[in-house]
Amino acid sequence: MSGIGNILAGIFVVMGAGFALIAAIGILRLPDFYTRIHAASKAGTVGSVLALLALAIVSDESAEVLRAIAAIVFFFLTAPISAHLLGRSAYTAGYRMWEGSVRNEMQELKETGRVESAPSSEAPS
Amino acid sequence: MNLLQFSDLFLDVCLSIALALLCLALLLTVARIWKGPTLPDRVLGLDVLTSSAIGFIAVIGIDTGFTLYVDIAIALGLVGFLATISFARFILTRGDTERSPVYGAPEPADLRARREEDE
Amino acid sequence: MNPFVANLLLALVWLVVTGTFSLGNLIFGFVLGAGSLFLIREQIGAVSYFRRGKKIVSLILFLIYDLAISAWRVARTVLNPKLDVRPGVFLYRHRVSSEFEIALLSNLVGLTPGTLIFDISDDERTLFIHALDCSDPNARRREIRDGFERRILELFA
Amino acid sequence: MNTLSDSLLFLVVALPFLGAVLAPLSIILLDRWGTIAIALFPAAALAILFQQSAQVQDRVAILFGFDWIPSFGVRFSFRLDGLSFGFAFLILFIGALVVLYSGGYMPKGARRGRFLLFIMLFMGAMLGLVLADDLVTLFVFWELTSIASFLLIGFDHEREAARRGAIQALVITGGGGLALLAGLVLIRESTGLSSMTQLIDAPDALRVGTSYVPILLLVLTGAFTKSAQMPLHVWLPNAMEAPTPVSAYLHSATMVKAGIYLLMRTFPMLGGTDLWSTILPVFGGITLVVGATLALRQSDIKLMLAYTTVASLGLLVMLIGIGTPLAIEAAVLYLFAHSLAKACLFMVAGSIDHGAGTRDIRALGGLAGKMPVTFVCALLGAAAMGGLPPLFGFLAKEEVYAATATADPIGFVTTAAALVGNALMFAVALQVAIRPFVGPLPSGLRRAHETHVLIWIGPLVLGIIGLLAAIFSVTTHQFISNPMSPPDPSGALAVDIALGFHWGPALILSIATVVLGAVLFWRAARARATIAGWLTRIGWGPDRGFDQFMRGLVQVSYKVTIALQPGLLDVYMRVTLAVIVGTVWVTMVWTNSLPSWPGMPHLFFYEWAVIGIIVIGVLVVVLAASRLTAVVSLGIQGLAVALLFMLLGAPDLSFTQFMVEVLSVSILALVMTRLRLMPADKRPWRDMGAEAALSVAGGLGLALFLLAIVQRPFDTAVTDFYERYSYTIAHGRNIVNVILVDFRGVDTMGEIAVVLTTGAAILALVRIRAAKPDARHSRKRRRRAGELQA
Amino acid sequence: MRTVIFRVAAPYLTALMLLFSLFVLLRGHNEPGGGFIGGLIASSAIAVYGMACGVEAVRNALHFHPIAYAGLGLLLAVFAGFMPLLGGEQFMTGLWLFLNVSGSELALSTTLLFDIGVFLVIVGAISAIALSLEDSQAG
Amino acid sequence: MNETQALIDAAMVTRDYTSDQALVVFPVLICFVFGAVLLMARRRMDLHPPIAVTGLALLLVADLALLARIAGWGPMSMAMGGWRPPFGISFTVDLLSALFLTVAGFAGLACGIYAVASIDEEGRRYGFFPFLFMVLGGVSGAFLTGDIFNLYVWFEVMLIGSFGLLILGSEREQLDGATKYGFLNLLGATLFLLTIGYCYGVFGTLNMADIALKSASLEGNGVLLTIASLFLVAFSMKAAAFPLNFWLPASYHTPRFVVSALFAGLLTKVGIYALIRVVLMLFPPERGGIGLILAWMAALTMLVGSLGALAQSDLRRLLNYVVIAGIGTILVGLAVPPVLESNSAAITTGAAAVLREQSGLPFNNGVSSDGPLATGLSGAIFYAVHSIVVMTALYLAAGVAAFRTGTSSLHEMGGMWRRHPLFSVLFLVLLLGVAGLPPFSGFWPKLLLVRASIAADLPWLATTVLVSGFLLTIASARIFALAFWRPLPVLADANEPHPHSEDGFRAPPPGRPLALVPLVALSLFVVAIGIWPEGLGRLSFEAAHQVLSPSAYLASVLGTAP
Amino acid sequence: MEVALVGLIGIMFSVTIYLLLSRYIIRMLLGVVLLGNSVNLTLFVAGRIDPIAPPLIPAQLTTPPQDVANALPQALVLTAIVISFSFFVFLLVLAYRAYQDLETDDTHEMRVAEPEDEGLPPLGY
Numbered sequence A: 001m002s003g004i005g006n007i008l009a010g011i012f013v014v015m016g017a018g019f020a021l022i023a024a025i026g027i028l029r030l031p032d033f034y035t036r037i038h039a040a041s042k043a044g045t046v047g048s049v050l051a052l053l054a055l056a057i058v059s060d061e062s063a064e065v066l067r068a069i070a071a072i073v074f075f076f077l078t079a080p081i082s083a084h085l086l087g088r089s090a091y092t093a094g095y096r097m098w099e100g101s102v103r104n105e106m107q108e109l110k111e112t113g114r115v116e117s118a119p120s121s122e123a124p125s
Numbered sequence B: 001m002n003l004l005q006f007s008d009l010f011l012d013v014c015l016s017i018a019l020a021l022l023c024l025a026l027l028l029t030v031a032r033i034w035k036g037p038t039l040p041d042r043v044l045g046l047d048v049l050t051s052s053a054i055g056f057i058a059v060i061g062i063d064t065g066f067t068l069y070v071d072i073a074i075a076l077g078l079v080g081f082l083a084t085i086s087f088a089r090f091i092l093t094r095g096d097t098e099r100s101p102v103y104g105a106p107e108p109a110d111l112r113a114r115r116e117e118d119e
Numbered sequence C: 001m002n003p004f005v006a007n008l009l010l011a012l013v014w015l016v017v018t019g020t021f022s023l024g025n026l027i028f029g030f031v032l033g034a035g036s037l038f039l040i041r042e043q044i045g046a047v048s049y050f051r052r053g054k055k056i057v058s059l060i061l062f063l064i065y066d067l068a069i070s071a072w073r074v075a076r077t078v079l080n081p082k083l084d085v086r087p088g089v090f091l092y093r094h095r096v097s098s099e100f101e102i103a104l105l106s107n108l109v110g111l112t113p114g115t116l117i118f119d120i121s122d123d124e125r126t127l128f129i130h131a132l133d134c135s136d137p138n139a140r141r142r143e144i145r146d147g148f149e150r151r152i153l154e155l156f157a
Numbered sequence D: 001m002n003t004l005s006d007s008l009l010f011l012v013v014a015l016p017f018l019g020a021v022l023a024p025l026s027i028i029l030l031d032r033w034g035t036i037a038i039a040l041f042p043a044a045a046l047a048i049l050f051q052q053s054a055q056v057q058d059r060v061a062i063l064f065g066f067d068w069i070p071s072f073g074v075r076f077s078f079r080l081d082g083l084s085f086g087f088a089f090l091i092l093f094i095g096a097l098v099v100l101y102s103g104g105y106m107p108k109g110a111r112r113g114r115f116l117l118f119i120m121l122f123m124g125a126m127l128g129l130v131l132a133d134d135l136v137t138l139f140v141f142w143e144l145t146s147i148a149s150f151l152l153i154g155f156d157h158e159r160e161a162a163r164r165g166a167i168q169a170l171v172i173t174g175g176g177g178l179a180l181l182a183g184l185v186l187i188r189e190s191t192g193l194s195s196m197t198q199l200i201d202a203p204d205a206l207r208v209g210t211s212y213v214p215i216l217l218l219v220l221t222g223a224f225t226k227s228a229q230m231p232l233h234v235w236l237p238n239a240m241e242a243p244t245p246v247s248a249y250l251h252s253a254t255m256v257k258a259g260i261y262l263l264m265r266t267f268p269m270l271g272g273t274d275l276w277s278t279i280l281p282v283f284g285g286i287t288l289v290v291g292a293t294l295a296l297r298q299s300d301i302k303l304m305l306a307y308t309t310v311a312s313l314g315l316l317v318m319l320i321g322i323g324t325p326l327a328i329e330a331a332v333l334y335l336f337a338h339s340l341a342k343a344c345l346f347m348v349a350g351s352i353d354h355g356a357g358t359r360d361i362r363a364l365g366g367l368a369g370k371m372p373v374t375f376v377c378a379l380l381g382a383a384a385m386g387g388l389p390p391l392f393g394f395l396a397k398e399e400v401y402a403a404t405a406t407a408d409p410i411g412f413v414t415t416a417a418a419l420v421g422n423a424l425m426f427a428v429a430l431q432v433a434i435r436p437f438v439g440p441l442p443s444g445l446r447r448a449h450e451t452h453v454l455i456w457i458g459p460l461v462l463g464i465i466g467l468l469a470a471i472f473s474v475t476t477h478q479f480i481s482n483p484m485s486p487p488d489p490s491g492a493l494a495v496d497i498a499l500g501f502h503w504g505p506a507l508i509l510s511i512a513t514v515v516l517g518a519v520l521f522w523r524a525a526r527a528r529a530t531i532a533g534w535l536t537r538i539g540w541g542p543d544r545g546f547d548q549f550m551r552g553l554v555q556v557s558y559k560v561t562i563a564l565q566p567g568l569l570d571v572y573m574r575v576t577l578a579v580i581v582g583t584v585w586v587t588m589v590w591t592n593s594l595p596s597w598p599g600m601p602h603l604f605f606y607e608w609a610v611i612g613i614i615v616i617g618v619l620v621v622v623l624a625a626s627r628l629t630a631v632v633s634l635g636i637q638g639l640a641v642a643l644l645f646m647l648l649g650a651p652d653l654s655f656t657q658f659m660v661e662v663l664s665v666s667i668l669a670l671v672m673t674r675l676r677l678m679p680a681d682k683r684p685w686r687d688m689g690a691e692a693a694l695s696v697a698g699g700l701g702l703a704l705f706l707l708a709i710v711q712r713p714f715d716t717a718v719t720d721f722y723e724r725y726s727y728t729i730a731h732g733r734n735i736v737n738v739i740l741v742d743f744r745g746v747d748t749m750g751e752i753a754v755v756l757t758t759g760a761a762i763l764a765l766v767r768i769r770a771a772k773p774d775a776r777h778s779r780k781r782r783r784r785a786g787e788l789q790a
Numbered sequence E: 001m002r003t004v005i006f007r008v009a010a011p012y013l014t015a016l017m018l019l020f021s022l023f024v025l026l027r028g029h030n031e032p033g034g035g036f037i038g039g040l041i042a043s044s045a046i047a048v049y050g051m052a053c054g055v056e057a058v059r060n061a062l063h064f065h066p067i068a069y070a071g072l073g074l075l076l077a078v079f080a081g082f083m084p085l086l087g088g089e090q091f092m093t094g095l096w097l098f099l100n101v102s103g104s105e106l107a108l109s110t111t112l113l114f115d116i117g118v119f120l121v122i123v124g125a126i127s128a129i130a131l132s133l134e135d136s137q138a139g
Numbered sequence F: 001m002n003e004t005q006a007l008i009d010a011a012m013v014t015r016d017y018t019s020d021q022a023l024v025v026f027p028v029l030i031c032f033v034f035g036a037v038l039l040m041a042r043r044r045m046d047l048h049p050p051i052a053v054t055g056l057a058l059l060l061v062a063d064l065a066l067l068a069r070i071a072g073w074g075p076m077s078m079a080m081g082g083w084r085p086p087f088g089i090s091f092t093v094d095l096l097s098a099l100f101l102t103v104a105g106f107a108g109l110a111c112g113i114y115a116v117a118s119i120d121e122e123g124r125r126y127g128f129f130p131f132l133f134m135v136l137g138g139v140s141g142a143f144l145t146g147d148i149f150n151l152y153v154w155f156e157v158m159l160i161g162s163f164g165l166l167i168l169g170s171e172r173e174q175l176d177g178a179t180k181y182g183f184l185n186l187l188g189a190t191l192f193l194l195t196i197g198y199c200y201g202v203f204g205t206l207n208m209a210d211i212a213l214k215s216a217s218l219e220g221n222g223v224l225l226t227i228a229s230l231f232l233v234a235f236s237m238k239a240a241a242f243p244l245n246f247w248l249p250a251s252y253h254t255p256r257f258v259v260s261a262l263f264a265g266l267l268t269k270v271g272i273y274a275l276i277r278v279v280l281m282l283f284p285p286e287r288g289g290i291g292l293i294l295a296w297m298a299a300l301t302m303l304v305g306s307l308g309a310l311a312q313s314d315l316r317r318l319l320n321y322v323v324i325a326g327i328g329t330i331l332v333g334l335a336v337p338p339v340l341e342s343n344s345a346a347i348t349t350g351a352a353a354v355l356r357e358q359s360g361l362p363f364n365n366g367v368s369s370d371g372p373l374a375t376g377l378s379g380a381i382f383y384a385v386h387s388i389v390v391m392t393a394l395y396l397a398a399g400v401a402a403f404r405t406g407t408s409s410l411h412e413m414g415g416m417w418r419r420h421p422l423f424s425v426l427f428l429v430l431l432l433g434v435a436g437l438p439p440f441s442g443f444w445p446k447l448l449l450v451r452a453s454i455a456a457d458l459p460w461l462a463t464t465v466l467v468s469g470f471l472l473t474i475a476s477a478r479i480f481a482l483a484f485w486r487p488l489p490v491l492a493d494a495n496e497p498h499p500h501s502e503d504g505f506r507a508p509p510p511g512r513p514l515a516l517v518p519l520v521a522l523s524l525f526v527v528a529i530g531i532w533p534e535g536l537g538r539l540s541f542e543a544a545h546q547v548l549s550p551s552a553y554l555a556s557v558l559g560t561a562p
Numbered sequence G: 001m002e003v004a005l006v007g008l009i010g011i012m013f014s015v016t017i018y019l020l021l022s023r024y025i026i027r028m029l030l031g032v033v034l035l036g037n038s039v040n041l042t043l044f045v046a047g048r049i050d051p052i053a054p055p056l057i058p059a060q061l062t063t064p065p066q067d068v069a070n071a072l073p074q075a076l077v078l079t080a081i082v083i084s085f086s087f088f089v090f091l092l093v094l095a096y097r098a099y100q101d102l103e104t105d106d107t108h109e110m111r112v113a114e115p116e117d118e119g120l121p122p123l124g125y
Ligand code: NA
Pocket: F263, F264, F265, F266, F267, F268, F269, F323, F391
């Protein structure tokens, strides 16, 4: 049991660290703030969650396992929220999107009142 | 070498690799924070730094056997979230602040230039 | 009595009976309790409890699956030497009803890598979603509709 | 020494103070007649004093007192001997008359009570001064006289001149007092003797000590300031701003004589050396001549008298400096004569002022008919002052000439000085006594009238006493002046004193004085003009010097203060940090406690990485071009420090550091970026270099010192204790927490008090918004007030 | 800021954080944690709540002024130190009461009371600061 | 169970605990309880004054009881948590502590009563009285504690409380002043902490008695000199000694008068206390090296203070410098060279000497057998007590004067001698006291200091004491002449708004009789001590002795050490 | 290890001092935060850092099993962190308020308490 746990933990740890690295590379490479959020909040969260999972596997204290799981839940709850709030705030505050962005239906909707790509059922009344 | 011994060795190696990756991640994140160029970018950098640190804590916890370090990781997660959303809130309200400074006259051009240089 | 509470009580009884107060034992007790409740689900009106339980499990499993897939996607995008990204914002008009469901949907969509809830319209009917790959917004919309939204609708039906 | 006489003698010292306390009440109840009641206090004291006169004549010193401050070795002790008896007599006697005089002189109202209070206070202080035996007690009374005189000189406080006079007196005599204090302390520290009696019993103790010269100079400084020796005399004429009773009392008979008292008192232990008999005659002689000359230049009666007082004090100092038994004897007689005469004349001046409305000699004349009593007083006083027979002043002057003429080797000079001075003073005395009363009555003086009985009774008594003292000179001498002079070693009473002519040089000099004085009186106006011309040519005097000193002092203080306290926080920080850094380096190098060269540390790569991140973070903080970068780098650094704590086995610390650091950075960013601030830290290159050097030196110094410390062995007893008992007694498995809430819980209690107070303080800071215009307004106001002043 | 996602999730997050803070507080004597860290987490929870639901909601939830909680905390801490004086012990001597509740041992002690005081001070003071800053920026 | 008992016997203080020992913690407890309760009573501003005055009176009673206890029976100690020293924190009170504590309580009560009359509703609402209690709590804790890190904590309590008081009003001057005060004091406090770190790294202990014992055995070690010097710098900052005095003139004139009064009386004196306690008691052998530096600091501080007083046109700013001059004067007493033999011998013989009977102290002829240091130190202690009282009183009186004339500028003040004669006399007494003229309280310690410096062959230091006294006399005379004697200057602008509406003077009239009560009490003290200094003098001498041969102090802390 | 930390502390102190020397309050505030960290690290290192096991007593034992890190400096630093955090927040808010009312964070321009144009006191009597 412990041996398999260790191996599993090892894999998770490396994966977690890998995702953390991906997040770091992501925010370094991606072209604008809005794309970087993806790397940061998603890869970063996955990274820390995996590491915590590994810790939960290794730990022999049930209370710690429980807390690790609670932490994972908390991270899953908060990661999208913080990403959402960051992105929205930045956009509202006027930080521009990368010129390479392929579409902005939000802008489109505001300017033209309708969105071309969406089927009519999608368009708000 | 039985399974337990192998798994211990395996875990050790994995932990070292993980630590190396995490260190690299931390350094790269620092680079983004240094580069900016905008406030949101830096906030994002801090966010990544926080989650890397959480990973770091977990790995060290496993490495040293003090798995109770998980609590530190949790606390960091909580406070990191708080920091991120308060920055978000700040970024949101800052637009207003810029247009009509809370106190005194409208922002002079030179100050505005400085502020923009700031980002 | 709420079936969940009943299940929890059974788990606690299990703990006291076995005298071992540990997390593992609690979970084991919970599972045993669920099993015993499942046998009498018709009598105590816990059918929906188990149906919902199944839905929740399926939602969680789907989330993990989706998480894995899209994490991989993001990782590939980021590590790809050419860095081929086509970001953009698309809108999504959801069909869920309560605030809680909207929040849940948004959260799940936001959680999966590659998509990010950018904004919500004032009437809360429309989600604006930023996607790392927005070359085909309709495909994205389809994924959400057939993925999380369907499962949430089923769960709260 | 029996208790009853002890208590009675204490009463002598206490009575004036008692009178002071009761003075306002007495005035309220009895109006001006209340002064008679108050005059009874010195009168009673005088009566008690005279009970002891037999012993005093026998040269028995009566000692009384008690331990005042045993832990300081200070006694509240007094010595009644011939010297103090004589002074005490003058103080109480003239004091009683001045009290009566002020009853007539001072205007109605509460101010009269206040005035009397100060006068009595001064009387007590002066009496204590001359009676004090313990050196500290003496000094206490010495300073008390300065304080009382400050209040008296400034009594007419709404006039700037009065305030100036008061400050000048306080500054000069107070400064001298501090010198005296130093001298007294030096006496005590170098000899272990702490009272006059002890010093008198060991008269050579000081002269043979190594500290003789400083002690002498310090004591002389004290005495000279109080006794108005050139060039520190300026306060005395300016003290004429005080009401006339004050002048009559302080500036004739008492305060100015305090210095003379001190010189006479210390003459047996400090006198007789070359230094003594050089300094005193020089200062005294100059003061005598210059003072008398300046007296002739004046036209205000009070000022004329003031300058003659200066001259007389010079004469006294000169005599004490000569230091022969004859000279001392002469000084005693002259002191006595002068006190009576000068007090009388000052009161006359006040009477003239009161009755005629002016004191300017040039505007006065023909008052003899209108103010006959005053005229009589003036004549008596002036005759005594001028040294005409048959007044006591004549006796004194005879002795003076006898003493100066025999002074060796400077007899000629001192005699010449005495002659010139006396002649000038004679001229002045004549002016005061004659000018206002003879000749035609100027139209402005038609309404002149004789003054109240309380005003003229004083001078009259004094004048008559001067006469009687001369007529019964043997008794006077036996009673007062002989006991005052120190016993002559040879045992013989060398002085022949009687009202009659001594044929010899003294008489010739007396005649010369009168002749010269008469000539000067005759050409007074011319002399005045001449002297005024000299003074204009000199153009500068100690009086102006005083103003320059005061202004200069303030201006220099201002410049120094501005230089040291420029109002710039960065300057303050720079100095403070430089002191800290300097302290570390200097002491470390001085004591050679630099650490030994350390080996290369062995760290895991991730430990290096964490440290590296801290360093990067820290460097970015300082190098960042924008403050946001700086703030976020600060966060990086903080997070890395927290990680470091975790790596070093401090989970609680790590925990706390994470939370606190993230919160700090968020709050910093939130608050800071709301402000429109300079993004970067722009310093001039020169500053930057210096400050960087200071920073590097500081960092290096503090780190090296830490290294030196950690290279030492370490005593872990305290931590061992915690480890042993953390669980076994305190029931806690987390030792850090047990320390926080149990072993060192008091720290934590203080810590939460800090947090609580921080919360409340920030609440106050944020909530209270002052109305801003007020503040600006006040600044403007201040500036305008400054312009007004300028 | 107060979008539906945040608004709906915030109460749950707050509850979770508060729970964790209490947990950290109570087990501090034996494992990393304690009143200070617990208090910081609880204040973070209150801050999250405030950001999602507004200052008024926080004020209502707290009912009393936050600084009063802080004052109460100091009083509790002082009282915990004072209790042993009544029993003839030195100030702040730990008093322990071990209760046996259904087999498990429940330990009540003055040190725990003290730590709760610390917790309250931190929560109260930091909330007071946060709320007053919030007000000042609104006004 | 026996095993546990054995553990407890080994780890905890088992000696008999007498009920009067509880007095040791009362000052801090009273302050904290009242501070907390007042903070909580936010809705009942009307109750603040009575509660606060009650608390302050209680504090003074506790302080007095402690002083009586210590003066009668020697130093006393309480081991916090029951842990055996040096492992736990002990509060240890010797005469020095008790004396400072009592005067602090006196000043606190005086300020509290004055504040009832002068602090407006807004000031109360935002915590004047709680801050007052916190400052007093910090000050009391600092005087009581026997642990060096704990001393730091009390310093910080005091500091943050003083921040609260300093900014009460939020005026522009206050914001500027508080900024300078804040940064410089924080730097000073942090330096103190840093030095504690070094000190701990050397000794491994934080208990001051323990450090005293260990430092005697490490005599001659260079590290100690650096540590002692750093402590010296840190405390000199706190005490506002030149050249580390910047914060004081930059800030003390900005808060309410009553706050200035409290600060002037207490805060810098805590620095002095710490200097005596830490530098003199803990590092006696090192004093030789820093004595001369202290002497120079003392001299320069006196001159800076008295020259500064002459340079100011604002009464309060002037008083700031008077405070500094006083600090310099106190430092003189710490600067005279020690007599090393008796001093270090008492310590090096260690635990045996610790329990040695305290020998009867020779006071009979007043020439202390311990030479100039004992004289100087007792002078310093005496002067500190005097300075607390007189400076508190002077700032309070300046408040009354400023209210009555509507300004605190010497350019504009005047006319008080005629209109408020009794108040003027009060002020004059204080001015004379501060100038060190007899027969007021300032003279006696100055006498001791002059004696000590002359005995120590430092005539220039004695001269500086006297010169500084001279300059202060001039400054005092100028104040009195300008603000009291001179008639009220007529302002050019007749349309000037009523001066009482100015900032800083908006408070309700402190001219009310209640505000004069503390003023009269403090002035009576100045006069009473001037006329009968023996009581305080003896206490100062004994306090100095206890510091210089701290065997009784050490015994009370480590009395039952194994 | 100690040497590395000592070096780190040296660097931190250098930067701290440099920041504290700035004219601008915000820079000084950064310095204050760094000052706290540097001093805390010093305190920590002064208690020696040899064993790096956290000072916890595991269940079943009554004293720590092996050498654990020195707990005392940890407790001291904890107290110090809290205190310096309090002061930092206060100074920060103070700077904010000062900026609101004085409209600057340049200490050379904050000349209210000690104005430049103060002028001489009365030179008369
Ligand atoms: Na002070």
